[in-house]
Amino acid sequence: MDEVSIIVELLTGTDAGQSSSRWSRARDALSLDGTIVTPTVIDVRTLQPNKGSRYDMSNSGGGATILVFEDSQNITYPTIHYDIRNETYSFTLHLRVIHDERANNNLNYGRDRLRDLYAILKKVIEDNRKGFTASDGSRFNQLFLGSRTESNDRGKKLYGYKVSLEVKRFGLSIPQ
């Protein structure tokens, strides 16, 4: 599984032995509004047909999306014989929330949802900061959230955060 797909699985998947997703469990642990359902997490390169259909915002991701972009990858060979590899990946996650008719005269609707979305994202990442193993066995050893900047679009009534994420893999052996 490629690295962006692992991040998508981390945010949308379910831990073994659990009945609810990591997202739902993080939301419940933070005692947040139950309407913050798992957002539509999108690997921008995806060609999945079900992501191409026109969807109902009220039940698909609650009008919230998280776009995942890979920014960079860096490899180092830290041993004297160069037979071990460490990998560092940087990602940018764009959280986008629409302030739509569901706001029902609540001027803070979009802003509050974005805040909750970020809080849940932060908890999911921090809960897995010491490593995450995907369903196919692919593993990251370290996940750290980085800087967060606002990116709002008043014209489209879009609230957004741009969040950086750094993940690392350590000690990958190189076959001789």
Next chain:
Amino acid sequence: MAFYISMKEINELVQIQKERQLATQELSEQLGIDISFSDEEVAKFAQEEILKKVNNSIKEEVEAWMKSVLS
């Protein structure tokens, strides 16, 4: 000590953000909601990346200078 960032590097960073805007525009058409990056956001994101690159370059340059002075 010398610090240098070329126009080519700056253009690359801007181009990456423009590509992302295009990707989000295509995605918006598929999703049925407009979540694409605005031109202002593209400019802002590009500025952030350029700033990050400048900061890293200065940090590397200062570290190299400090090592040469203190060694």
